[in-house]
Amino acid sequence: MNNLSDHTTEQKILDAAEVVFHEKGFDGARMQEIADKASVNKGLLHYYFKSKDALFDAIFNMAVKRMSGNINSILQMDISLEEKIDLIIDSYMNLLLRNSSLPRFVITEINKDSERFIKKYLSGEINNVFAKFIDSVQKEIDAGKIKAIDPKHLFMNMISMILFPFVGKPMIQVLIGVDNNEYNKIMLERREHVKGFIKQAIRP
């Protein structure tokens, strides 16, 4: 409720909880660590949020909203496929360069009860949103502007090339043998690289 100073106890707890849950996951997170990081008494966590579960839900729902928020609005815009692709890549890269733990956190926690998650979010509404992307692709194929390609695979390729380098950073680092500094430099180049790579792949 306090959008101005955001230094309420409740907000301090949320900020600290976000950091700890993202880093350690639900099972690894400790209420004491969250309290310490927020510089508040542990009892207050239970005063503001009933339980660890409830506090976690607040953080998790925020994360899901941030991961799916932008993309849904972009997918249903009335713009060309190329513009859509560029916007999606820009939007995710902007988000992830500032909050690189987001996708790994969501993915890890979804996994612990993926069926429940799918039931909760696999709504007809989202189906329709993606249908707009399929239409865009089909229109470009029919116009001969791009090669025939399955829109689902195209979409998968796109978000895989953007998200995975954040999700799997330490693993990729080891495979290609680069240190943190060099890896971060590579990540900054990726926005334009991925745009170009996809355009090359779909040109007729």
Added chain:
Amino acid sequence: MNNLSDHTTEQKILDAAEVVFHEKGFDGARMQEIADKASVNKGLLHYYFKSKDALFDAIFNMAVKRMSGNINSILQMDISLEEKIDLIIDSYMNLLLRNSSLPRFVITEINKDSERFIKKYLSGEINNVFAKFIDSVQKEIDAGKIKAIDPKHLFMNMISMILFPFVGKPMIQVLIGVDNNEYNKIMLERREHVKGFIKQAIRP
């Protein structure tokens, strides 16, 4: 030591531990659950493996070996770039279609102490292995057979498009609005799709 029947108590424990650790992660896994799944007494877990940490290490090291084993040998083969790419994609797809939790498990657990992992595995040897891939790419560029492309990005794109659909399955499912059945069908098509997509993207 028993490669024939593999029904020793120790092997039963390892099999059960693998399932539980992959599903729940280190923090979420319970020794009791592993014992139940292996149909052995909980005390035996401590008899065969000193501690939960030690049991986990056995499972984790196996997982890392399986994730990096094939690729290192492929990268240093004396074959063309196209053959290398096809082999890497085939090798990972074969592995992951049978063991889809592998990359998410490794990634999640690495993340809890990524610095330690990087120090342990970021050896000169692996650097040299990847150097062979860089050479292959450079050779093809010089020969005019493919477009100029940064080998690191090419490699990232390749393993991202293969691994991420396994790692982020529930998330992608929700985004593109498909059920489990349809998703699995899409995954079976990916082997050839990704090969073609990459070839399109790098042709001159």
Added chain:
DNA sequence: GTCTATATCATGATAGAC
């Protein structure tokens, strides 16, 4: 709203009988 003290419970680990 904030803090301290404590209840309650679950888990990893060990000791010791068989």
Added chain:
DNA sequence: GTCTATCATGATATAGAC
């Protein structure tokens, strides 16, 4: 090697003083 009983610890959650 296997099993039972038990310990020791650490975590969430609650009660109640201020």
